[in-house]
Amino acid sequence: DxxxxxxxxxxxxxxxxxxxxxxxxxxxxxRMYWYRQDPGLGLQxxxxxxxxxxxxxxxxxxxxxxxxxxxxxxxxxxxxxxPNQTALYxxxxxxxxxxxxxxxxxxxTRLTVL
Amino acid sequence: xxxxTQSPEALRLQEGESSSLNCSYTVSxxxGLFWYRQDPGKGPExxFTLYSAGEEKEKERLKxxxxxxxxxxxxxxxxxxxxxxxxxxxxxxxxxxxxxxxxTSLLVTP
Numbered sequence: 427d428x429x430x431x432x433x434x435x436x437x438x439x440x441x442x443x444x445x446x447x448x449x450x451x452x453x454x455x456x457r458m459y460w461y462r463q464d465p466g467l468g469l470q471x472x473x474x475x476x477x478x479x480x481x482x483x484x485x486x487x488x489x490x491x492x493x494x495x496x497x498x499x500x501x502x503x504x505x506x507x508x509p510n511q512t513a514l515y516x517x518x519x520x521x522x523x524x525x526x527x528x529x530x531x532x533x534x535t536r537l538t539v540l
Numbered sequence: 541x542x543x544x545t546q547s548p549e550a551l552r553l554q555e556g557e558s559s560s561l562n563c564s565y566t567v568s569x570x571x572g573l574f575w576y577r578q579d580p581g582k583g584p585e586x587x588f589t590l591y592s593a594g595e596e597k598e599k600e601r602l603k604x605x606x607x608x609x610x611x612x613x614x615x616x617x618x619x620x621x622x623x624x625x626x627x628x629x630x631x632x633x634x635x636x637x638x639x640x641x642x643x644t645s646l647l648v649t650p
Contacts, residue, residue, distance in 0.1 A: 468627070468642040469627070470586070471638075482636070487566075497547060516584070521549075527631065528572075528574055528589050530586065531583035531585070533583050534582065540606075
């Protein structure tokens with residue numbers, strides 16, 4: 427089983443709709459992140475969370491909100507989707523207790539806003 | 541502000557033709573430089589973390605090196621299965637997130 431899972435894997439929606447993307451992890455990591463990836467722009471950080479009570483904005487948080495329901499679950503919401511939010515969305519986790527410090531990514535959610 | 545620039549944007553190699561990918565960075569105190577591999581439609585897969593200038597790490601045909609201004613990912617005798625986008629990222633001592641470059645798309649032909 428994958429350590430970091432994302433649902434749905436693909437979603438097509440219309441402008442103005444509310445959308446929730448979900449992320450779950452079995453790695454036991456305390457830190458979780460949401461990124462979006464656009465062609466030619468690389469990965470950009472939307473939000474990150476150090477634990478269930480600690481949520482922080484990333485570089486492109488406008489138009490997004492998050493919820494850390496438990497250590498293992500971190501959801502990203504688009505309250506009113508717009509076409510320029512069409513992108514590939516990735517969840518990632520990390521454990522600051524590890525020297526290697528790397529982030530582990532989920533398989534991604536491809537979101538299309540019409 | 542942290543900056544990461546990867547070059548070239550795209551690279552095409554013949555199988556067995558060794559080459560290097562470059563990652564130039566500016567950061568206010570390097571906590572770590574990371575290399576990831578990303579296949580189309582999939583999440584980035586962790587390859588290496590480098591922490592200080594002079595450090596080197598190897599994995600199969602890949603070798604990552606680090607100086608104070610850049611990192612190289614050397615690919616020795618590549619195979620078609622090495623075709624992917626390779627991403628470089630840095631984390632500064634003052635930040636919590638990774639700052640990614642735009643990646644190098646590598647195609648290895650038989």
